[in-house]
Amino acid sequence: MQRVGFVIYPGFSIMGLAAVPAFELANLIGDEPTYDIHFISEDGGPIRTSAGMSVETEAFGETAFDTLVVGGGTFVRSSPPGLITFVQRAATQSRRIAAICTGAFVLGEAGLLDGRRVTTHWMHARELQQQFPKCTADVDCIFINDGPIWTSAGMSAGIDLALALIEADLGQEVVQAVAKKLVLYHRRAGGQSQFSTLLELEPKSDRIQSALTYAKRNLHRPLSVEELAEAARLSPRQFSRVFHAETGQSPAKAVENLRVEAARVMMERSRHPIDVVADQTGFADRNRMRRAFLRAFGQPPQVIRRNARSALDAASA
Structure with a gap:
């Protein structure tokens, strides 16, 4: 099975976990489960989200993840050193690393955005570009895949990113079935505009x-x-x-x-x-x-x- 780690940290937005049901449903739809889902944090235990609820997590360890997903918070803030070190190590072990919304700033602090085309929520795109000038921040896309790095716009776009990851693994037929069970009309293409x-x-x-x-x-x-x-x-x-x-x-x-x-x-x-x-x-x-x-x-x-x-x-x- 492919290990998928969702990185949780204090002040994390619960919407960052909206992508989780996509992987869960993919396990139910396929002939056999594909994804082994874990919620992880620096020290483990309950982590309080920005909404006040807590999510139980495992502590960062040495075991590698096939896919690491770093969610965003309501505000952009500096990441704890332990989180940055973990993400940097994961970059040498994981097949792909994804960031939802302001999670892109975590990847930027870890040095993973250099030379990459990336996106984040349109409200923070200019700040992302200023903080990490070696990347190219594209405000108009809901998600972008550049090599092993995947980034998405606002929190709901994380669902589209998750569906794209699943489609890359299991094909269009499975991802269409997942989208249908999520009551989504379709999987939005990454190049689709953030704006309405x-x-x-x-x-x-x-x-x-x-x-x-x-x-x-x-x-x-x-x-x-x-x-x-x-x-x-x-x-x-x-x-x-x-x-x-x-x-x-x-x-x-x-x-x-x-x-x-x-x-x-x-x-x-x-x-x-x-x-x-x-x-x-x-x-x-x-x-x-x-x-x-x-x-x-x-x-x-x-x-x-x-x-x-x-x-x-x-x-x-």
Whole structure:
């Protein structure tokens, strides 16, 4: 069996353990258990998380782990010397080491990020880059695999990272079954953006939220201001004024951002021709979609698709 160690330390966020059920379910779905799961800390015993609950752990030892997973905390803080020493030793013994969210800082302190492309929660990416300038921090990915080092964005992205690890070990059929049991729609590709247009707009009223939800469900339609205003139960003039006041964007710009986000997801997850993607997400033609991609990402759709496929190939290598 493959030994998987989840590193626990004081102030650790319990969301860092959200990846554990993926390995647990993989054991139940496979012909025989693959993963021997351990919770480990410097001294062993109960370790208090940032939420106040305690997790029982084993003390660091000499036994090697096939996979070591270092979770993150609510805040970035310096790691205890014993933790850094353990992670450095593990780097010479383990097949792969993963960090969830701010766990990337632990790997950075251990010198494991030098020359690597990595990610972490977008709120801490700039700090990660400043503290460890020899790495390349990519804020736009939910997880990244660079050789034996795996890093993920915010805590929930740790589930996607765990599924990618399992897929690399056991194949797509098993990981799809695990995702289904976790009630996940799919495993998100590592290159998928951390950001969500609906979250960034942050509408304050139910009426504007209803209009945005309607728009997201009907991106294949032209979506005029009049149509969106009707969904919000406001006059077109009142709708435009309230929409801009709540989101800081015009309805047309917000709809374009929703279209770009939907098109990017289709480019990452499917092999549909660009013309089909443009049509299904409401762009008049591929040239209009290309211009929108350049405004949003600085890259054309073909590059987005190529990068997503490269990330998937790296995860399954």
